[in-house]
Amino acid sequence: MNVPRDGTPTRDRILDAAQRIVLERGFAATSVDAVLAAAPATKGAFFHHFPSKNDLGRALLERYAAADERLLDDFMAAAEAESDDPAEQLVAFVRRFEQAADELAPTQPGCLFVSFIYESQLAGNENDLIATSIRHWRTRLLEKLEAAAELHPPAIAVDLRSLADQVFTTFEGGFILARAMHDPSHLRAQLAHLRHYLELLFGL
């Protein structure tokens, strides 16, 4: 078996350029030629790495979901290092995203998931990739919420399952708000309210 030169740098360059353009204009409005011009790369390179444009979309989503999962793990680990109280961990977790929001928002004008969710043209397989990602967040946060509710009986009865989803909701909604108003700082402010809600619920 012969192993010629490594193609991953080219592949990554294409993915990076594609992600930037997709986040800005959406997937359908992103032409392969535009990606190639931005990468830069050629037609031959593109269709060597991705059989079709849809495969590029799938690859983008997979890479994004993986990075997303890593972020969740990292921030949760950092939050767990700050305190032993699961409620305080949750608050620290959200606070970390608030801090990250200011740096993240200007460079990343949105969430790649939304770019695909609002374009149902991709088959169910990759949409399930998003659903799996969301469920992962939910599971991870739900166990913390349950532990927190155990220690700190909530001020009012709430459904913890959908509360876990509230993190995703606030993130996506905040992104949209920030983008619609052309002001990245909105994301942080919306996340702060989620934190306040948790603080009130668990009496912190």
Add this chain to the structure above:
Amino acid sequence: MNVPRDGTPTRDRILDAAQRIVLERGFAATSVDAVLAAAPATKGAFFHHFPSKNDLGRALLERYAAADERLLDDFMAAAEAESDDPAEQLVAFVRRFEQAADELAPTQPGCLFVSFIYESQLAGNENDLIATSIRHWRTRLLEKLEAAAELHPPAIAVDLRSLADQVFTTFEGGFILARAMHDPSHLRAQLAHLRHYLELLFGL
């Protein structure tokens, strides 16, 4: 001046069909031909009513924003009829959206605003239409929030301005969550948390 037959029914049919398809696939992925097939209408009719596809987008946005504003006014008026307490009015306001969510979500799989926000290809003019709409909600809700905070000192210090935006955030985030998980009921659940947050803040 001669006034031939009325064109508004055709125009509306085109707008209705276009809105359905745009909400499902996004604006860029919506071809004029697909709209014409769904309306149904012909090329001649389309380009008689809309000089270009982008003009259709603008018209869609304008119509949507107007309906949005009407909804805000109606629900706010209904909430104001329920109670004299601005805090309770706000809670009633959100509760109304929870009720509406179940009926709205299945027929309308998303918010038209997002379809355009995540596709920056349209010029700044129509994006400002969205921003104006958001600012309208913010202004309207902010005055209620300030009145509520006067009567019921908030449990913790929060920024009322961004709290007003939280309604928009929760709505958009909830829509995305519902769509990503293929379960419209999520929207209602997310709105419920927003209501709980308000209840906790104002001690209701």
Add this chain to the structure above:
DNA sequence: GGGGAAACAGACTGGATGGTCTGTTATATC
């Protein structure tokens, strides 16, 4: 150092798509 396979390069194509253009029909005014 020759052979082979992956990694490109780039001209080319067929279909989709936004938009045009030349009619034709309906209706209110005179």
Add this chain to the structure above:
DNA sequence: GATATAACAGACCATCCAGTCTGTTTCCCC
């Protein structure tokens, strides 16, 4: 009932765009 004009109808066009195809280069293995 002649006419003017908005409201359509639908063939047609120019462009763009995803995907193909035929090379050429690079690099490892023997």
